Amino acid sequence: MNKSRVFEELLKVQKEYLNLLKHIESNKEIISSLSIIDNVLIFWRANQKFIEYILSEYFKSEETSVFTAIRKINLIDNEQIPFLLLNKFHIYDDRIPTYLDLQSDLSNDKFSTKFHNDILELINDNIQILERYFGSIILIPISFMEKIESEDREIVDSIFFGLFSSEYNSFEEYRDDNASIDDIRKHLDDGVESHIIFSVDENPKDDFIQRFRAYTNSTELPLKELKSDSEKFSFIIMGYLIQAYNCLNIMLHHKFVPYIRNRTSLNYTLIMISGLNDDGRTKAQGMINKMLVYYLIHNSIDKSRVGESTEKVFLESGVNKEVEKTIFDELCTHNHDFMKIEFQLIVEIINRNLKRIEY
């Protein structure tokens, strides 16, 4: 493969995408949400064959991180810094096309406005990423392109039903059995309750029902017909599980490392990973290790210390790559499966090594 020539083509696609986003941004008053998503969708559809080639041939599996499982990146908080600091290739999972599934019911006016604003925010983020990190962070709607098919959906459904001690074969059976959140708690399998996280901001010490109520009361759910607790619960948890399934897919299909920044997404991805058989687990081990370490580094590193003027020097510093290598080497001396190393020890190793990085 003529790597530099292929990369040039990829940059061309990125540039065209930037132009499209800028056009939308400057015409945002007249272009509807539907048209915005449609334009983005058509753009990626028209480039699909090339992107599929790039994903399978250009990026080197474990050396590629995919920033995924987020609604939007926080550029003000410099979230992109640790992402760029770790690993070699960086893909940012463009979320705009996934909004296609949400816009089928915009009858809720409040949600409809929020939906439109959300999309414009994403467009703005994408423009900033493309302008500031052109060629370093590659925007690809990888989750959307890996859209889960009906077979995959059945797997996710079964994982959801597996959270309960009762045996459910359909959502009807689940709903019939669980009218309220109390019923749900009663029917959850032993020990599952503590693994259910509704939001990053929740207090883990709070009671299960309290956390559920706090989340549903503070979140504008897109489907206004969600009335019962059971519907709300399945909608929230299925959303997380589908997102986690996408992460698993990124690992198993592309052998890329899902770059996960928040506890909720990591939690559900780990639930998915726990369902892997030995063979799948062995194949994904390297990526699982990186995913865990990157999550911890992302949340340990002091991103605010990197200013715009120091950013370039910081990212290009060879010390950073050395630190990453040292962390992995040191962890490997304890166990090659990082999930089996005591959490506190991992954090300690990471923090000790991060101190070597100069800002």
Add this chain to the structure above:
Amino acid sequence: MKNSTLSEHKIIKGVFKTKISELLGSKIDFQNWAYERMPEYSWLGLIMSRYGRDEGFKRTYQIVSELSKADYKVKSLRLSDFLALSSEVQKSIFEIISKHICPDALSPLTTIIDSLLSNDFCIAFLPGNVNLEVRIDRMSDLIRIMGDGSSEFATDIRFIVIYYHALTNKIKFTDIMSEKMFDYPNLKPNNPIMVLYGSMIRSLELTVLNGENKENSFDYLELFWERMFRMTNCELMQLRFEENVIDYSVQLAAIKSELNSYKIIIDQSYPFDEKKIVSLGIALFSYKRVCEIVECHLETTIAGRSVLRGIIDSLFMLKYLVLKEGEVPDIWRKYQLHGIGKYKLISEKYIEIQGDKPKTHVPYEYLDILVNEFRDKEFVDMETGFFDNLGPRKLAELVDEKDLYNFFYDYDSSYEHALWGAIRESSFLKCTNPSHLFHYVPDIDNQQKLQSVLPDAFLVMDKIIIALRSVFETREAVQK
């Protein structure tokens, strides 16, 4: 139109030309319906395919009538002309169209005309979330049915185009003609008169086309085909030939046995007979090449064709040497000197290189040894042309193998010289997806196998053996 036969062509400066090409030459302008006009009138096609012929004509009639009366001038029904108008005018045009059709009918076109190109078009014809794949499929289906410019469907669209030009007085008909022409939509597809009217409509549409300004077309057409190309998959077509099932091992063994017998005869009675040694050498060279085809499975490959061409060269040469022997008794030696002279030229060029010598598959030092082995190289001349200045075509004529030249050698030469015909045949597949304009697809995965050369290789090899037998025939041997 009937194609010209070869004898109907005229040779002008070494080029076979048809009568029409001779008359019109570069003046021929291939204005292509499928490539150029079909995308422009695709919106009419979508309406016609959505509502069917009768209802489609009714609705498009209402649309074009209103457009023809509009204050703003809509000069043609080309989409690119619509899109070049101001947003206000576009809105009015799309409003007129929307009045007579369900907006979803034109939604497939939003895969091409996005809000960058015309936000007004998207507002008018993308009423809700119409699945992108469904829209792409509908565009593909349209291209399939509309792409053939002489089909009834395309002729109906071309009629609407003419009709609009008649309404806007761009073309004028006599009363009788007008009466007949405008009855066209009422004709049923199986009416024999449709054929006559169809060809009239198509000719007229071409006439109208010449008067149209196509300046807005280029960008739109480029976008149309680029989008359709990227959003749909190739439909690859490859030729499959009947597999060669004949087992040639017995034949190959027989040839080997016969060649071996000649080797024994030479060893026994003619160890220094140049004629027999050279003849056997030529035949053996060909036999080894046939073996390569069989052992290396080259029968359906490009290499197989090059090999076959080489075998035919050997046949021409062997027969020529036999033929000329009476006239030029030392022709066998001359033939060797010619070949060795070629080797000398190569090795001498190599010897003259100053500095680092190239490392290639050519054993230059060994070539020099071969030259000296034959004769002190000071006495070896270097000819640069063909042996006896005879090219393969002339040789073929002299040895009465013109057919072999015309039907095998010329074709295989295309492969040997990397001519486009051979490249197209062997290294590209055909994409039959009309949305891809029937482009060529590079055969990266080497799927296209060629017709086996093996039967022909044995046919030529048999001829070589026959020529060789004449060299070794007993009568001549006894006389010697």
